Amino acid sequence: MATIARPGPPGVPVKALPPAPNKTLYVRNLPDKLPKEDLKRNLYMLFATYGVILDIIALKTAKMRGQAHVVFRDVDAATQAMRALEGFTFFGKEMSISYAKGKSNTFAKLAGTFEIPKDITEASREKETGMEQTAAAKAVFGSAPNKAVPVNEADRAKGQKRGRDEEESEDEDAEMQMSESDSD
Numbered sequence: 001m002a003t004i005a006r007p008g009p010p011g012v013p014v015k016a017l018p019p020a021p022n023k024t025l026y027v028r029n030l031p032d033k034l035p036k037e038d039l040k041r042n043l044y045m046l047f048a049t050y051g052v053i054l055d056i057i058a059l060k061t062a063k064m065r066g067q068a069h070v071v072f073r074d075v076d077a078a079t080q081a082m083r084a085l086e087g088f089t090f091f092g093k094e095m096s097i098s099y100a101k102g103k104s105n106t107f108a109k110l111a112g113t114f115e116i117p118k119d120i121t122e123a124s125r126e127k128e129t130g131m132e133q134t135a136a137a138k139a140v141f142g143s144a145p146n147k148a149v150p151v152n153e154a155d156r157a158k159g160q161k162r163g164r165d166e167e168e169s170e171d172e173d174a175e176m177q178m179s180e181s182d183s184d
Helices: 036-050 075-085 104-109 123-127 135-143 153-158 164-183
Strands: 024-029 052-055 068-074 096-101
Touching: 036 052, 036 068, 036 075, 036 135, 052 104, 068 075, 075 096
Parallel strands: none
Antiparallel strands: 024 068, 024 096, 052 068
8 A cells, every 4th residue: 555645835844654553563673683583583573562573583694683563463553562662672673663554465475366476577586697598408498398208107018907807817727626626
């Protein structure tokens, strides 16, 4: 959901409205020296007292360092956590908490409707890695062969194993022949 700024009087800068209430909280001013798993664990322990947490996204990239997104199951729990923990001192730094601007992908993943964004394509991956795949490599690694042949294809040509019914009838015939020879 995008927030729309209201136009004000001329000469006064336009301020954006705060994001609408959301199930996802955006947490800033977190300690960036803390390892990612420890940060997630401690955020979970802190925020779990306010409601069910579905996911915590904390990245250590240059752009997202010191920030995290906490995804709650419902808006009420997120609101309660935001009001209670705004300005809370977390490992020596005061947290700044607000609603996230957009909806988390966690809900789409849970519903089974998540789709990989179209901007993440093979071409964009090639740009990121700086490597281009050759035609030979595409032929070898790019797709599966037209018709895959099972490993035991040669064994299958020899014949098939007889079923249990056929074995039982042969055993009965052998018993009858032995009983006839015994009576002679």
